[in-house]
Amino acid sequence: MAGAVALAGAVPAAAQTPIKFTLDWVFQGPTSPFLVALDKGYYKAEGLDVTMDPGQGSAGAVQRVATGAYDIGFADVNSLIEYNAKNAGKEILCVFMAYDFPPFGVHALKKSGIAKPADLAGKKLGAPVFDASFRLFPAFAKKTGVDAKSVQHVNLTPQLREQSLVQGTVDFISGHYFSSILDLKARGVKAEDVVSFNYSDYKMDVYGNGIIVSPALAAKPEAVTGFLRATAKAWKEVAANPALGIAAAKKRDPLIDEKLETERLDMSLRLNVLTPFVKQNGMGDVDPARFARSVKDVAEAFDLPSAPEPDKVFSAKFLPPKAERMVAP
Numbered sequence: 339m340a341g342a343v344a345l346a347g348a349v350p351a352a353a354q355t356p357i358k359f360t361l362d363w364v365f366q367g368p369t370s371p372f373l374v375a376l377d378k379g380y381y382k383a384e385g386l387d388v389t390m391d392p393g394q395g396s397a398g399a400v401q402r403v404a405t406g407a408y409d410i411g412f413a414d415v416n417s418l419i420e421y422n423a424k425n426a427g428k429e430i431l432c433v434f435m436a437y438d439f440p441p442f443g444v445h446a447l448k449k450s451g452i453a454k455p456a457d458l459a460g461k462k463l464g465a466p467v468f469d470a471s472f473r474l475f476p477a478f479a480k481k482t483g484v485d486a487k488s489v490q491h492v493n494l495t496p497q498l499r500e501q502s503l504v505q506g507t508v509d510f511i512s513g514h515y516f517s518s519i520l521d522l523k524a525r526g527v528k529a530e531d532v533v534s535f536n537y538s539d540y541k542m543d544v545y546g547n548g549i550i551v552s553p554a555l556a557a558k559p560e561a562v563t564g565f566l567r568a569t570a571k572a573w574k575e576v577a578a579n580p581a582l583g584i585a586a587a588k589k590r591d592p593l594i595d596e597k598l599e600t601e602r603l604d605m606s607l608r609l610n611v612l613t614p615f616v617k618q619n620g621m622g623d624v625d626p627a628r629f630a631r632s633v634k635d636v637a638e639a640f641d642l643p644s645a646p647e648p649d650k651v652f653s654a655k656f657l658p659p660k661a662e663r664m665v666a667p
Contacts, residue, residue: 361393388565406554409555416470418651430553436650439610441517442470442515466493494511501525515534515609545613545628549565580603
């Protein structure tokens with residue numbers, strides 16, 4: 339393997355495969371392994387010339403890959419299920435599951451009087467339109483008996499989401515747990531003053547974010563596997579030494595709060611990435627039975643005409659060997 343990597347690293351720049359990669363969100367701790375892989379030359383060693391851009395939500399990342407503007411994306415697999423159900427024959431594949439446990443939810447301040455899901459009816463929900471938790475809110479509402487149509491959506495940019503909740507212009511917001519809780523903390527809100535309804539606590543056994551690839555790139559399996567191998571290598575290093583990830587994120591955004599991002603990264607690793615399944619099976623794969631159930635649940639929640647076949651949403655055929663995906667320290 340070492341010889342193969344050395345050979346790949348010797349590939350002339352002109353022979354490198356160009357890859358445009360989009361994140362689902364801004365540069366933060368949880369997605370810093372991608373930045374580490376880029377900075378340390380792991381993609382280059384696989385013969386890949388990777389450029390990386392931030393995103394504005396998972397649904398947007400899916401669209402970026404679907405249109406061919408990007409080759410690879412990091413996106414909520416549930417947004418992908420919806421897209422594939424509506425675009426038969428043009429499916430986008432998830433090839434690496436990163437968040438084995440989902441971070442989705444909605445969040446309110448205790449002073450609002452919201453204490454249970456039923457209290458969300460008739461309230462204002464602040465969220466970017468492409469946000470994964472927002473896209474899944476109708477499913478959560480259905481599970482909890484809330485009339486989703488009674489909830490008024492206020493479209494916000496990511497930068498204004500938590501601030502709008504603090505200012506009281508919206509009653510609750512949607513967002514990844516590790517994003518919203520810590521962004522509220524950065525604005526002076528104590529954790530005990532936040533009411534969070536995490537979707538996974540309400541029988542929504544769905545998966546979270548994964549790496550998705552365009553049909554054009556899927557036709558180049560060596561490039562896809564190389565990208566995944568480089569990414570898994572970096573995730574293992576960041577899990578063992580989070581400071582690596584924070585330094586890479588700060589390089590892109592010098593204004594980030596290092597302490598806050600370290601806490602965010604730690605939270606995502608503990609709650610979403612290094613699950614018992616991942617510790618046993620390696621990062622990237624799914625439990626077939628659980629994934630099939632989640633596809634059906636999402637299709638039903640979104641009122642889709644039919645659920646796509648699980649193998650039209652996720653494929654493990656591009657994954658590097660299990661030994662290279664054992665990322666837990």
